[in-house]
Amino acid sequence: MLQVIQTNKLTKIYKGFDAVKNVSLSINKGEIYGFIGLNGAGKTTTIRMLLGMIRPTQGTSYINGKKVNHKNYNIWEKVGYMVETPYSYPELTVEENLEVYRRLRMVSSPDAVLNVMNLLNLTQYARKKAKDLSLGNAQRLGIAKSILHKPEILILDEPVNGLDPAGIVEIRELLQDLAFNQGVTILISSHLLSEVAKVATKIGIIHEGQLLQEIESIQLNKLLNQRLIIDSFDNKSAASKLSSAGYPSWINKDGLIETYNKKAIEHPEEISRLLVYQSFPPTKLIVEEEDLESYFLRIIREKGEMLK
Numbered sequence: 001m002l003q004v005i006q007t008n009k010l011t012k013i014y015k016g017f018d019a020v021k022n023v024s025l026s027i028n029k030g031e032i033y034g035f036i037g038l039n040g041a042g043k044t045t046t047i048r049m050l051l052g053m054i055r056p057t058q059g060t061s062y063i064n065g066k067k068v069n070h071k072n073y074n075i076w077e078k079v080g081y082m083v084e085t086p087y088s089y090p091e092l093t094v095e096e097n098l099e100v101y102r103r104l105r106m107v108s109s110p111d112a113v114l115n116v117m118n119l120l121n122l123t124q125y126a127r128k129k130a131k132d133l134s135l136g137n138a139q140r141l142g143i144a145k146s147i148l149h150k151p152e153i154l155i156l157d158e159p160v161n162g163l164d165p166a167g168i169v170e171i172r173e174l175l176q177d178l179a180f181n182q183g184v185t186i187l188i189s190s191h192l193l194s195e196v197a198k199v200a201t202k203i204g205i206i207h208e209g210q211l212l213q214e215i216e217s218i219q220l221n222k223l224l225n226q227r228l229i230i231d232s233f234d235n236k237s238a239a240s241k242l243s244s245a246g247y248p249s250w251i252n253k254d255g256l257i258e259t260y261n262k263k264a265i266e267h268p269e270e271i272s273r274l275l276v277y278q279s280f281p282p283t284k285l286i287v288e289e290e291d292l293e294s295y296f297l298r299i300i301r302e303k304g305e306m307l308k
């Protein structure tokens with residue numbers, strides 16, 4: 001299969017700090033690759049290196065098999081990208097901004113601007129100055145610019161930042177249409193871990209500059225574990241008591257105690273007894289399948305620890 005985007009051991013070191021370390025990605029034609037990680041994990045730095053915006057300390061990138069360097073500038077004709085908060089001319093309207101971009105990208109059809117505004121639901125804001133747009137609509141304008149010239153490869157750094165839930169669904173559907181119906185290869189990064197899993201065909205988890213795991217999205221459901229969720233009037237102390245008793249536990253994103261310990265899951269009554277004995281009677285005790293967000297956080301916790 002044709003590898004459209006490839007990075008080979010990309011590394012960026014800032015004054016002795018490894019922002020990105022040996023990241024090797026390979027993305028096939030028509031794939032939507034979700035590059036996920038917490039804030040500061042190294043997503044933007046990797047994407048900037050891939051796009052040739054910053055020089056890697058080590059490693060190389062390839063687009064359509066061609067090395068990313070100043071000589072191969074023509075590789076960018078087929079690439080659309082948006083990195084971090086997109087820049088637009090603040091005093092120009094949405095339409096004027098897109099018109100400037102159409103000319104820069106040498107797109108001959110004047111309809112291209114109207115079409116892309118339509119696609120991104122920007123038509124009603126056509127005459128609004130870029131500086132007056134909401135964050136979500138500024139983001140839409142950034143995405144519109146990235147796809148105006150109908151690229152074969154689309155690289156979007158945090159594209160759903162600032163969008164409301166309905167906007168997130170719209171962008172998800174747009175990306176799926178581009179990939180599945182038009183064969184566009186997409187790399188999309190996000191710190192919204194489970195959101196990206198809904199659109200990606202393959203997921204790469206980055207943490208502290210290192211690629212921890214790559215997963216085919218269709219495999220995801222098989223990887224979800226059972227977990228025991230506990231609530232009490234003092235979860236921090238109760239989790240610490242459970243951990244000392246041999247049931248490694250922590251506080252999850254909802255403020256509840258969470259454990260993946262097999263014995264605890266098979267015998268929640270033991271956990272209940274232990275907590276009552278320790279004067280932290282549980283007010284809630286449920287065994288359930290972990291959700292995607294929790295799965296990604298678990299991988300980051302477990303594999304991240306192993307790398308230290």
Ligand SMILES: Nc1ncnc2c1ncn2[C@@H]1O[C@H](COP(=O)(O)OP(=O)(O)OP(=O)(O)O)[C@@H](O)[C@H]1O
Pocket residue numbers: 014019037038039040041042043044045046190191
């Ligand atoms: N120019 C720079 N000089 C020094 N450190 C930097 C520089 N750029 C990024 N970093 C550091 O490198 C690490 C990775 O940053 P990066 O922006 O790539 O993360 P990210 O995954 O994109 O995060 P976010 O989701 O918050 O955008 C961070 O610790 C950041 O502070």
